[in-house]
C-alpha cells in the first residue's frame with residue numbers, strides 16, 4: 001500500500017536524487033490539503049451507514065429492476081451483498097482520500113473485481129451509479145463541514161468507476 005509521500009520518496013530514491021522543486025511542491029500540496037482530507041474522512045466515518053443506505057435506496061428507485069425477481073440484488077442475501085459492496089467502496093474511498101494515492105484501491109478493491117462481477121452477473125452500470133451517488137453525498141457533507149474546495153473528493157470514486165467500467169477483452 002502506498003500513499004502520496006511514500007510514492008514520491010520512492011520515485012526519488014530509485015534515481016538517488018534529493019527532492020527537487022517539483023517534489024517539494026507536490027509534498028506541499030499534499031500537506032496543505034491534509035486538514036480537508038482528514039475532515040472528509042471524519043465525516044465519512046461518522047455517517048457511513050447513512051450514506052450507504054441513502055445511496056442504496058436512491059439506486060433502487062432509479063433502477064427498480066435490480067430488486068425485482070430476476071434482478072441481481074433480488075433476495076435479501078443479494079440485497080445485503082449489494083449494500084455491503086457499497087460500504088466497501090465508501091470505506092476504501094475514505095482511505096484513499098487520506099492517503100492521497102489511488103494505489104490501495106487497485107490492491108485492495110479492484111483486483112479481479114470486474115471478473116467476479118461478470119461471472120456473478122452483477123451489473124456494472126448500476127454499481128457505477130451507486131458509487132457516484134455516494135460521491136455526491138460525501139461532497140455535500142464535506143461542504144457542510146466547512147471544506148471549501150471539494151473537488152479532490154471525486155478522485156477515488158471516479159477512479160473505481162473508471163476501473164470497473166473498463167471493457168474487458
Ligand SMILES: CCC1=C(C)/C(=C/C2=NC(=C\c3[nH]c(/C=C4\NC(=O)[C@H](C)[C@H]4CC)c(C)c3CCC(=O)O)/C(CCC(=O)O)=C2C)NC1=O
Pocket residue numbers: 066071072073078079081082083085086088089108109113116120122123126127130
Ligand atoms: C473489499 C473488496 C471487495 C469487494 C469490492 C467485493 C465485492 C464482491 N461482491 C460480490 C457479490 C455481489 N455483489 C453484488 C452487488 C450488486 N448487485 C446489484 O444488482 C447492484 C448493482 C450491486 C450493488 C450496488 C451482489 C448482489 C452480489 C452477490 C451476487 C451473488 O452471489 O449472486 C462478491 C462475490 C462474493 C460474495 O458474494 O461475497 C465480491 C467478491 N468483495 C471484496 O472483498
